[in-house]
Amino acid sequence: MxxxxxxxxxxxxxxxxxxxxxxxxxxxxxxxxxxxxxxxxxxxxxxxxxxxxxxGHGNRALIEAIKNQAESLPFIGPGYALDVRSSAAEKIVRFAGPAFEGGKVFFTNAGADANENAIKFCKEYTGRWKILSMYNSYHGSSFGASSLTGEARRFSAEPGVPGFFHFDGPYAYRAPEQVHFETEADVTSYYLGRLHEAIIREGQDLIAGIFMETVVGSNGVLAPPTGYLAGAQELCNKYGIMLVLDEVMAGFFRTGTRFAFHQFDVKPDIVTFAKGSTCGYVPLGGVLLKKEIADFFDENKMWNGLTYSAHPMGLAAMIAALNEYERLxxxxxxxxxxxxxxxxxxxxxxxxxxxxxxxxxxxxxxxxxxxxxxxxxxxxxxxxxxxxxxxxxxxxxxxxxxxxxxxxxxxxxxxxxxxxxxxxxxxxxxxxxxxxx
Ligand SMILES: Cc1ncc(COP(=O)(O)O)c(C=O)c1O
The missing domain is CATH 3.90.1150.10 (Aspartate Aminotransferase, domain 1)
Structure with missing residues (x-):
């Protein structure tokens, strides 16, 4: 060695x-x-x-953007307005498309704390306390994100945070033996049934948010069957639950569209992102809130904050990355x-x-x-x-x-x-x- x-x-x-x-x-x-x-x-x-x-590695535009930001203003607290902060927020809200028209972004440091803050937004906005997510999911390794995670990487943080419950998301290849699917519509219908059952069992009026990776990533690259996300959204709308799509891994063209949700028939209430926003050149993450939730915080205090929220170095990198996706x-x-x-x-x-x-x-x-x-x-x-x-x-x-x-x-x-x-x-x-x- x-x-x-x-x-x-x-x-x-x-x-x-x-x-x-x-x-x-x-x-x-x-x-x-x-x-x-x-x-x-x-x-x-x-x-x-x-x-x-x-x-990829060594992208000159990203490196230059970071160098220039380091020269001009590497850090200023999150309460101040500055050019790169305003421009980056506008750019990512527009990138998210019509579902987020009039919406806003809260920038974080990475994926886990994006999800941590999304959990809080769901609770603050709905006044409810339960959170549902798939067993087949990974949402980060901090304590709350571990409770949100469904797979075994949550075990070390258990008993974990109270109020987190899991359900079976679509995974046709490993569906229970007694279940037989003839068509994709059967898969959708079966797994929406499982979700609905979980919602009712946990109390539809107690659930603040349902988190899903738009395309499950590290647990198998599982794209949702046609109609699943739309069906999940219908259930969320019916019961006043926030649908949060975790795009930390699937976002930024990984699946072929800006966010993965853009190729499914769904308008999430909240989206979390990180990774591809800066491609790792410097850490950054964020939470996108649709207009109604963003507006809620006009009158209600937002109980979320991070010293490094909207860090200028990360934002400069994000703007450069979004431009590079386009240019290339x-x-x-x-x-x-x-x-x-x-x-x-x-x-x-x-x-x-x-x-x-x-x-x-x-x-x-x-x-x-x-x-x-x-x-x-x-x-x-x-x-x-x-x-x-x-x-x-x-x-x-x-x-x-x-x-x-x-x-x-x-x-x-x-x-x-x-x-x-x-x-x-x-x-x-x-x-x-x-x-x-
Ligand atoms: C879907 C998803 N959400 C959240 C995270 C956590 O992101 P981070 O490691 O940046 O905290 C990951 C990390 O791989 C992820 O794949």
Whole structure:
């Protein structure tokens, strides 16, 4: 292990891991869709650093914007108005489209605290206290966001914050055995039924907000079936519940549209965002409130605040990123290459028995691996970790959840680069196929 890695292990705590066995790769530089380790080895960045670096590495416009802001006014408290603050807010509210006309934004530092503040907005606006979210979800690792999270990463924070309840969101591939779907409409109807049941059981008049990742990200890249979000919104409208869409991972063209919700028939009350707003060049997140909620705070005090809310460095980066998405034609690139990704993944699924299901939307995909296609049995954790290591060994850097491999490259990737990288995955799957029953 190199000196840098050893020192890192000595002083850093790396996320979500028992520290002893870690052997962190030392990264020395990054450019475009690639990064390099200290031995000069090049990696395709095939999950964009936790689905964050949508514009890839080394984007000059972003770097210049941050440098210029650092020169002019790196920080001033969130209570002051300044050019970059006003312009950034206008830009993101407009980016959110008609659902947020007349709306406002509250800027945060990242995704978890965007959700923390969205929880408070729901409670402040409705006067209610319960919050519902999917079991199959991740919303951040701070204490409230952990309670909001449905999957196992919430356990360490439990018993957690009172008032948080979970329901089963759409996941047709792993639906209960006794449930059979003939059509997509059956899937929608079944899972809306599950949601409705949860609402009634928890008391429709007690629920302040229902949180959903528009497209579930780290729990499998699960796009909602047609009509699901519209149906969820109808239920929310009926019972006076706020529908909050978490776009922290799915936003900023990852799925092909500005926010993922723009391609579904839904007008959320609140949207949370982070990652792709600055592509990780500096931290930023935010909460978008529709007009009625924003107006509510004209007369009612807003009990939300952060020292770093609307930090000028983050806002300068966000403005530059939004301009770059436009200048580089990212929406068109994702549309085109999303088609290529779908085609290659479908072809791989036809040839590799270890693929249970490959799911994709835009340049956001997950390949769910199974030990047996027949029983859908998952591989154990060490095997999945081995697959990630095999990929990394061949220069395909990504991460996994318990059964799936994330494929979500920077949105600037070219067709040739995408095909080259997927050819590496294809090769590794030859090895994984040998481990199936
Ligand atoms: C959907 C979703 N929400 C929230 C978060 C938390 O964001 P952060 O890690 O910036 O706090 C994540 C992080 O991956 C996420 O994927």
């Amino acid at each position: 190199s000196e840098i890695a050893e020192k890192s292990k000595l002083y850093n705590l790396h996320s979500w891991a028992a520290q002893g066995a870690l052997d962190p790769t030392v990264v020395t530089r990054a450019e475009g869709i690639y990064f390099w380790d200290e031995d000069g080895k090049r990696y395709y960045d095939m999950s964009s650093q936790l689905v964050n670096s949508n514009l 034609g990212i929406e068109a690139n994702v549309k085109k290459l999303g088609g290529v990704l779908a085609e290659v993944l479908n072809d791989m699924t036809a040839r590799h028995v270890s693929i249970g299901q490959a799911r994709y939307i835009g340049l956001f995909s997950q390949v769910e691996l199974v030990k047996s296609r027949h029983t859908k049995e998952k591989f154990d954790a060490p095997t999945i970790a081995k697959v990630v290591r095999l990929l990394s060994g061949k220069g395909f850097a990504t991460y996994s959840n318990e059964s799936g491999i994330m494929v979500a490259p920077p949105l600037i990737i070219t067709e040739q680069e995408l095909r080259e990288a997927l050819a590496i995955f294809d090769e590794v799957l030859d090895e994984v196929d040998k481990l199936t029953n």
